[in-house]
Amino acid sequence: MADENLIKSNKRVKEHGEVFTPKRIVNQMLNQPELVESLNSLSTTFMEPAAGEGAFLTELLRRKLILANKLSTDLKSYEANAEIVLSSLYGIELLEDNVKVLVMRMYNIFSHHYFQAIQKWSGKKNPKVTSSAMTIIEANMRQGDALKKATKDGRSIIFSEWKLLPVRNGVQKVQRIEYTLDAIINDKGPLDESVPSRKVEQLDLFGFDDEVDEEPKKRFKACKLVDIYKEEMEEVTD
Numbered sequence: 360m361a362d363e364n365l366i367k368s369n370k371r372v373k374e375h376g377e378v379f380t381p382k383r384i385v386n387q388m389l390n391q392p393e394l395v396e397s398l399n400s401l402s403t404t405f406m407e408p409a410a411g412e413g414a415f416l417t418e419l420l421r422r423k424l425i426l427a428n429k430l431s432t433d434l435k436s437y438e439a440n441a442e443i444v445l446s447s448l449y450g451i452e453l454l455e456d457n458v459k460v461l462v463m464r465m466y467n468i469f470s471h472h473y474f475q476a477i478q479k480w481s482g483k484k485n486p487k488v489t490s491s492a493m494t495i496i497e498a499n500m501r502q503g504d505a506l507k508k509a510t511k512d513g514r515s516i517i518f519s520e521w522k523l524l525p526v527r528n529g530v531q532k533v534q535r536i537e538y539t540l541d542a543i544i545n546d547k548g549p550l551d552e553s554v555p556s557r558k559v560e561q562l563d564l565f566g567f568d569d570e571v572d573e574e575p576k577k578r579f580k581a582c583k584l585v586d587i588y589k590e591e592m593e594e595v596t597d
């Protein structure tokens with residue numbers, strides 16, 4: 360399209376290879392039969408490792424939210440399905456301004472489709488739904504270097520898995536589990552909340568661990584999809 364801004368500056372193209380993909384090409388790529396098939400499931404996971412302003416992620420979100428609308432029987436089920444859709448989309452982008460635009464675009468698309476669903480089922484906006492949506496988007500769209508698997512200050516890029524638990528008494532709960540990008544790529548386990556990176560650095564520097572207090576292990580509390588925004592933690596006792 361003529362009015363698409365695919366380049367912000369020659370400097371950014373040179374330094375970061377920043378050239379955005381035109382909508383037409385995004386659609387051609389997402390219309391490949393294997394991808395169309397994957398897009399028939401709400402929870403199929405996608406990751407855009409040099410996400411820019413989310414050329415692919417925003418279109419994936421739009422398509423998946425249309426599917427969520429089709430599969431839902433009422434506003435409540437749409438709200439749950441739409442959060443599941445969001446939790447399946449991940450991105451990494453190096454530049455802070457792009458990440459901000461990416462997060463806002465994802466949120467705006469979510470809100471637009473939520474508004475349509477509210478009208479379709481003559482319902483009311485639940486602010487918990489939009490707050491939880493923003494929590495998921497911010498957790499899934501990370502700023503960092505996908506090659507180094509690290510943030511600007513050298514910390515590991517951390518992603519959350521949003522694991523759906525078996526439905527009990529009609530209630531769908533989700534367990535949020537954090538992993539470093541390195542652990543995901545190398546098939547290692549989740550982050551151990553008992554050893555914050557600050558303490559690992561301390562251990563590395565001085566080599567004696569008995570002077571480092573162990574903090575209690577914590578994990579995110581399993582919660583309803585609409586309560587994700589609370590980000591409640593609990594101590595691990597088992």
Ligand SMILES: C[S@@+](CC[C@H](N)C(=O)[O-])C[C@H]1O[C@@H](n2cnc3c(N)ncnc32)[C@H](O)[C@@H]1O
Nearest residue numbers: 375377378379380409410411414452453504505
């Ligand atoms: C060619 S653009 C593509 C953006 C988007 N995927 C699209 O198709 O429109 C590449 C993007 O990757 C980002 N980038 C460059 N090096 C990166 C790295 N090491 N890790 C993460 N993102 C990076 C740039 O800032 C830029 O936004």
